Amino acid sequence: MASKSSVTQAIVAHPPIDGIRQWRYENVNIGWPADYEAIVEITASGICHTDLGCGTAPDGSPGFPVSPYPRVLGHEGAGIVREVGPKVSKVGPGDAVLLSFEFCTQCHSxxxxxxxxxxxxxxxxxxxxxxxxSTANDNTRNVAGSFFGQSSFSRLTKVQETSIVKxxxxxxxxxxxxxxxPLGCGIQTGAGTVTELASAKADDTVAVIGLxxxxxxxxxxAKLRGCKSIIGIDRVAGRIELAKKLGATDGINTAEIPDSLTDEVRKITKGVGSTITIDATGVVPLIQQGVEFTxxxxxxxxxxxAPMDAGLQIQIVPYMVTGKMIFGSMEGGVYPEEYIxxxxxxxxxxxxxxxxxxxxYPVEKYEQAIRDMENGTTIKPVLLW
Structure with missing residues (x-):
């Protein structure tokens, strides 16, 4: 970079007003990278529901500890390295990279x-x-970044070395x-949950809630693993049809079923239930039924x-004798440098x-991209810079 700071463009999330997000495409300043950072010129960035949640909730609300507004989000980035900090070893200027989450490298996990x-x-x-x-007009007001180690809703951004996949x-x-x-977050989370955490096999019946x-x-x-039965569950008919094209053997539209979701899954599985059940909604009643039909x-x-204070109702002894397992998936349980x-x-x-x-979508059309994702017409919008 030519100087110790450069002006770039970013989608900046400002404090919401009456629950309505206040995002603006504007100029910001970005400085030189620290020891373990790289400056990446973003080529494309996927939009995830996590971005929307963290860019809409008011400061101090219960949930994840996001930096105060204004903030630059984005965590499914792809781009070209332009500068590296003095201790970065895995990439250099000119390298093509995909970006994923950050991690400490030192803890037990x-x-x-x-x-x-x-x-x-x-x-x-x-x-x-x-x-x-920082704000571009006076360089005195800070703008938070390094969201998931990348903040890829910026044309130029600082990226932590652990977030980089060459x-x-x-x-x-x-x-x-x-x-x-999008491979660095949402896609690897869904796929890794099946192939790594669940270790799905040909004799498994997989039910996925939320498409x-x-x-x-x-x-x-699940199709890649050759699972014998794959059930896609959603309330949007178009997504169920897409799931079938991608490998689902059956679909359940929760807006149309006459009986409970549990009954519908058991009908399809001849009373056995699904050997692998994955919830991608966070909707507690659906999760509760998922536990039942597993x-x-x-x-x-x-x-x-799910909401931070949400819980499940489980009768301990009946649950114990079924041998069912409930666990969470973070990023599919994978190492991005291997799984991507x-x-x-x-x-x-x-x-x-x-x-x-x-x-x-061109980055200037980010609001349209968000609307299309929220109304279900687009599965994974990707902004082009």
């Missing part, structure tokens, strides 16, 4: 488990850095770099973000058609 369960995950990914950017040898061209932008980008990635992964010794995996290349290889072989989920 980072060293012996999966970094998505990092003991510092919420703090370092949601809080980020309150001084990554893909020079994995992509054919810039169009593929744009297409793969957004995460849920449909789970559907694709088969004995089956796995109920939670992906959707795997997803690209699956795509290349025709087994993981992520292109069926993505619709591109």
């Amino acid at each position: 980072c060293q012996f488990g999966a970094p998505g369960y990092c003991s510092q995950f919420s703090h370092i990914n949601f809080t980020g850095d309150g001084k990554t950017f 893909v020079n040898e994995l992509i054919k061209d810039e169009d593929e770099l744009k297409l793969f932008a 957004g980008g995460v849920g449909l990635a789970a559907i694709m992964a 088969a004995h010794q089956g796995k109920m995996i939670l992906l959707g973000v 290349p795997q997803m690209i290889r699956w795509y290349r072989s025709g087994k993981f058609p992520v292109d069926k989920l993505v619709k591109f």
